[in-house]
Amino acid sequence: MRVPVERAMQVCPVEVAVSVLGGAWKLTLVKYLLEGTHRFGELGRRVPTANTKTLTRQLRELEQDGIVARKVFQQVPPKVEYSLTEWGLSLAPLVALMNEWGTAFVDSPPSSR
Amino acid sequence: MRVPVERAMQVCPVEVAVSVLGGAWKLTLVKYLLEGTHRFGELGRRVPTANTKTLTRQLRELEQDGIVARKVFQQVPPKVEYSLTEWGLSLAPLVALMNEWGTAFVDSPPSSR
DNA sequence: CAGTATCCTTCAAGATACTG
DNA sequence: CAGTATCTTGAAGGATACTG
Numbered sequence: 001m002r003v004p005v006e007r008a009m010q011v012c013p014v015e016v017a018v019s020v021l022g023g024a025w026k027l028t029l030v031k032y033l034l035e036g037t038h039r040f041g042e043l044g045r046r047v048p049t050a051n052t053k054t055l056t057r058q059l060r061e062l063e064q065d066g067i068v069a070r071k072v073f074q075q076v077p078p079k080v081e082y083s084l085t086e087w088g089l090s091l092a093p094l095v096a097l098m099n100e101w102g103t104a105f106v107d108s109p110p111s112s113r
Numbered sequence: 114m115r116v117p118v119e120r121a122m123q124v125c126p127v128e129v130a131v132s133v134l135g136g137a138w139k140l141t142l143v144k145y146l147l148e149g150t151h152r153f154g155e156l157g158r159r160v161p162t163a164n165t166k167t168l169t170r171q172l173r174e175l176e177q178d179g180i181v182a183r184k185v186f187q188q189v190p191p192k193v194e195y196s197l198t199e200w201g202l203s204l205a206p207l208v209a210l211m212n213e214w215g216t217a218f219v220d221s222p223p224s225s226r
Numbered sequence: 227c228a229g230t231a232t233c234c235t236t237c238a239a240g241a242t243a244c245t246g
Numbered sequence: 247c248a249g250t251a252t253c254t255t256g257a258a259g260g261a262t263a264c265t266g
Contacts, residue, residue: 011138015215025124027131055249076246078248080247098126102130104203113118153227153228165228168229232262236259
């Protein structure tokens with residue numbers, strides 16, 4: 001985490017959001033989870049550039065921040081399901097907006113890029 | 114920048130937005146610039162936790178990404194004004210949403226925090 | 227005033243290999 | 247299947263001092 005939430009809130013609320021959601025692939029994971037529950041492996045296949053260690057880390061941080069819920073099924077082979085909490089679901093408008101903005105940005109990038 | 118834009122777009126548009134805006138204090142700077150043009154020193158006073166080097170770096174990256182415009186007045190003492198480009202202005206709804214979300218998050222954080 | 231120039235620390239992210 | 251365990255590296259961010 002670049003800036004801890006406690007410190008971010010001293011500065012500005014938007015910084016809090018960045019602190020919670022700014023990690024690599026975090027918002028992408030939220031976007032996929034908005035479609036519904038996913039297993040660990042499914043998420044890994046949808047974010048192929050992240051390896052298992054990175055993926056685990058992001059998901060644990062999101063869980064810690066109350067965005068994601070993790071449900072372990074005690075069975076062999078193991079099964080773990082990830083879903084969104086209420087706080088996670090509340091991100092839907094934000095994710096939609098960022099998705100639009102990002103799409104527009106790559107479609108017609110500023111001349112300086 | 115954690116993930117280069119070029120790589121982010123391979124994965125997901127939301128990751129592009131994170132890549133452009135995810136740096137420390139970047140979105141806060143945009144938020145202030147939405148209020149109007151600022152001089153370098155003014156921005157520094159509004160984000161007191163960032164030192165001049167960090168501030169310069171963020172502003173230059175935002176300029177490079179076409180979010181911020183930098184206008185130098187050739188005079189002594191020097192004067193530099195920062196403002197938003199069209200792309201920067203287009204972030205207004207996003208910033209507002211993140212500001213709301215961040216505020217709500219610190220007001221009633223999830224029990225896991 | 228608006229930065230540079232250095233130096234430094236930390237840590238996120240990835241590569242790779244292994245396990246209950 | 248869903249992770250750990252190690253190791254490495256790049257770069258972000260900060261502290262401090264200096265300058266046109």
